[in-house]
Amino acid sequence: MLRSSLLAALVGCAFVLAAPTVNTDANEVVDDVAILNFALTLEHLENAFYTQCLATFDAKDFAKAGYPDWVRGRFEQIAMHEATHVRFLEGALGDKATKPCEYKFPCDDPRSFSAISMALETVGTSAYLGAAPLIENKSYLADAGSILATEARQAAWVSSAVLKGSAWDGPFETPLGATLVFSLASQFIVSCPASNPPLPVSIKPTLSVSVIDTSARSAKLTFDRSADNKQPLCLAYFTGLDVKFTDIKQKGDEYTTTVPANLQGTVYVAVVDCTNTKPTDMNTLTGATMLEFPFSSSAKNVA
Numbered sequence: 001m002l003r004s005s006l007l008a009a010l011v012g013c014a015f016v017l018a019a020p021t022v023n024t025d026a027n028e029v030v031d032d033v034a035i036l037n038f039a040l041t042l043e044h045l046e047n048a049f050y051t052q053c054l055a056t057f058d059a060k061d062f063a064k065a066g067y068p069d070w071v072r073g074r075f076e077q078i079a080m081h082e083a084t085h086v087r088f089l090e091g092a093l094g095d096k097a098t099k100p101c102e103y104k105f106p107c108d109d110p111r112s113f114s115a116i117s118m119a120l121e122t123v124g125t126s127a128y129l130g131a132a133p134l135i136e137n138k139s140y141l142a143d144a145g146s147i148l149a150t151e152a153r154q155a156a157w158v159s160s161a162v163l164k165g166s167a168w169d170g171p172f173e174t175p176l177g178a179t180l181v182f183s184l185a186s187q188f189i190v191s192c193p194a195s196n197p198p199l200p201v202s203i204k205p206t207l208s209v210s211v212i213d214t215s216a217r218s219a220k221l222t223f224d225r226s227a228d229n230k231q232p233l234c235l236a237y238f239t240g241l242d243v244k245f246t247d248i249k250q251k252g253d254e255y256t257t258t259v260p261a262n263l264q265g266t267v268y269v270a271v272v273d274c275t276n277t278k279p280t281d282m283n284t285l286t287g288a289t290m291l292e293f294p295f296s297s298s299a300k301n302v303a
C-alpha cells in the first residue's frame with residue numbers, strides 16, 4: 001500500500017534554485033572525472049545536511065522526539081563518514097574537484113531530519129549504482145563500490161533502527177541515472193559556484209504524486225507537460241533492477257494513473273513517453289519522486 005510520497009512535502013521548493021551549469025549534450029562523453037565530480041556533488045550535499053541539521057538539534061531534542069541516546073551518536077558517525085567521502089573524492093580529483101553549493105534543508109525536527117537522511121542515503125546508494133557501469137578506471141570503481149556499501153548500510157540503519165521500517169527494499173538495490181538523481185537532490189540546492197564544472201545531467205520539471213484512492217491504487221500526478229509533446233505518457237517505476245510502467249490518463253490538466261500492486265519499499269517514479277523500454281534522458285519528461293511502500297516482516301519478496 002502506498003503510504004506516502006517521501007519527499008513530496010519537500011518538493012514544493014524545487015527549482016526555485018539557481019540551477020548549476022548542466023551538460024545537456026547526450027553525446028558528450030561522460031568521463032571518470034565527470035562521474036567522480038557528480039559523486040562529490042552529492043557528498044558535499046550530504047556533508048552539509050548532517051553538519052547543518054545536527055547543529056540545530058542537541059541530545060535533548062532527540063530525546064524529546066522519542067529517540068534513545070545512541071541515535072544521535074550514530075548520526076554523528078554518519079556525518080563523519082560523509083565528511084571523509086568529501087575529502088577522499090577531493091583527493092582523487094585534485095584541482096578538478098567541484099566546490100560545495102549553498103543548501104537549504106527542511107530539517108524542522110529530529111523526525112523530519114531522519115526522514116530526509118533516509119532519502120538522501122537511499123538516493124546516494126542508487127546514484128553510485130547507476131554510475132558504476134560508466135566508470136572506466138577499475139580502481140575508481142572499487143572505491144565507489146566501497147562508498148556505495150557504506151551508504152546502503154547507513155540507509156538500512158536509518159530505515160530500520162530509527163524509522164522502524166525495513167532495512168532493505170528487496171533482493172536488488174535500485175540503480176538510478178544522474179538526471180533523476182539530480183532531480184531529487186537539487187531540491188536542497190539553492191545555488192552553486194559558477195566556476196563548478198558542468199554536471200552530466202539534464203534538468204527536468206518537477207513531478208509530484210498524490211494518492212486519491214488507496215484501495216483503488218489511483219494516484220494523481222502533477223507536472224508541466226511541454227505543449228509539443230503529444231506522445232502517450234506512462235509512469236515508470238524504478239524498483240530493484242526492474243522498471244514497471246502504467247499508462248497515464250489525461251483529462252484536461254488532470255493526470256492520473258493506477259499504481260501497480262506488489263511494490264515494496266522505496267520506488268522511484270518519473271513520467272516517460274510510453275516505449276516500454278528502459279527510460280533514457282531523451283524520453284523522460286520529469287524528474288523523479290520517491291514513493292514508499294512499507295511491507296511487513298511476514299511479506300514475501302515480490303521481485
Ligand SMILES: *[C@@H]1O[C@H](CO)[C@@H](O)[C@H](O)[C@H]1NC(C)=O
Pocket residue numbers: 137138139140
Ligand atoms: C586509475 O586511477 C588510479 C588512481 O588515480 C591510477 O593510479 C591508475 O593509473 C588509473 N588507471 C588507469 C587504467 O587509468
